[in-house]
Amino acid sequence: MGVRKKEPGRITLFFRRPDVEKVVGSIANLLKYAFFAFFMLLMYLPIFVIAIQSFNQSTGLIYQFNGFTFEHWMNVLTFDLDSSLAKAITTTLLVAVLATAISTVLGTLVAIGIHSLPKKKRQGMVFLNQVPILNADIITGISLMFVFKIVAELIPGVFGIPSLLVAHVFFCMPYVVLSILPKLAELDENLYDAALDLYCKPSAGIVKVIIPAIMPGILTGMLIAFTMSIDDFLISFFNAGQVNNLSIYIYGGYNRRLAPEVYAYNTILSTVIILGLVAMYVVSAAKKRAALKHDLRHA
């Protein structure tokens, strides 16, 4: 390419001059990232306050910092909490772990089933699967409450952990199905055929061939399910009976001071999740690098 000569008589607009454009461009870039950083900061501000409160000595004054303490953290770690908070945390974690496990296992099988349907039926099921995701939580909550009210006529005592668990499986499973379906679309179906040709039972074929191939999707779904379950308020609110989960506990105390251990628990939990993710990310990056090195050496 030849160097473009400046044409005589051609006027270059001031803001089109390369040097000006460069300056304007970098200012625009700066503003862009400042905009992004500002709203990120706003999103994190409440979390900073939660973290601060988890170290705040409790004197009843929540609008000021009364001094640094590890007490609330220790209370959470040794589970030395007042009984209503302890119950709320136990319920939340129990339901989240069970609902995640159940919806991951069932969701995986359902996703494989949906993927194997003929096109028309598959589209219908995919749409049906999206109903709980797109539906407002409050409608899901009331709907399930109606079902449990009928069930309660036959089986009293269904309201509580059982209803909570079914409700959580109900709204978690669609996320698992949804994150697995794209992975199934990438699956080479000949592998499953080959496994069956080699006298694998269908169940073994699923466990040994299909599931390893869609593992990333399963893990994503599992993470989303856990996140949704642990933070749920509305659906639990209508289906918990006399039981409280953490969200209901916090909501119930909207006009009074919360036990400071709530802040510590929340900070500990989110720290553990974030560290877990970072660890997973680092391990998978290291594995990729090792695999790449291996490939290069043997190339």
Place this chain on the structure above:
Amino acid sequence: MNIKKLGKLALPYLVWMLVLVGIPLVMIFILSFMNTDGVSFVGATWTTAAWEKMFSFADPTNLKILGDTFLYALIATVICFLIGYPMAYIVARSPFSNKFVILILTIIPMWSNSLLRNVALKNILSETNILDNLLSRIGLSFSIAFANQDQATFISIIIGLVLTYLPFMILPIYTVIEKIDESLLEASMDLGANRVRTFAKVTFPLSMKGVTTGIIMVFLPCFSGFAIQKLLSSGTVYVLGSLIEANFIHDINFVSMLSIVILILIFGSMMIVAKVDKEGATLV
């Protein structure tokens, strides 16, 4: 193809969905026109009492609540869009090689309890707040002054809704912008469009699908929730969800009617946004 035989695994899911989605929907519809005692139909009669309780011009309290609810949800959704779209765009078009990390940063707040985040926000928005208290020790101050209590309540609720649901706007929009084929943008520029025009005629129309999802994901919880509104107003603001909360134990018929109002809005908003999407697609 042996895998086609696995379709039967989906059958129990169909039954499960029909029982937990289909039956309640029919029940909600029927119960809204009856006066039942809980879910027992013994001695119940058909009546439009629940509907009259809501749409009564003699006593517009509930209608006003409906209007307020809509207003809060609409304003929060518009603000979420105005902030969320540029944020999603900035991440998707950033030169950083590792967008995953930035994306995780937008998701991390979701691992803190959303109600607790709003409790903390309420603290931040109070005249004497913990941040101000900390900053005052190094000679700074941080306090938002509102003109009056009504304004404080209104703005607090909007900020609470926006900060809680912003990630739900950013993520779907990011996903679609990230997938837009860059050669389309190059083609647009080659054909003489400047960056603004390229954005208006190519990028934005192609991102409509994400915008649609984002708007639904933000508007619906803002419209149907009640906890954030109650927390941030200390129980002084009533929204549609508060009516459901107040009545769900004793007046199931009224609650069913309110659910239908929300269901109509769910359906309506999806239709409107789907229409906008279609027109957007023809612009390309």
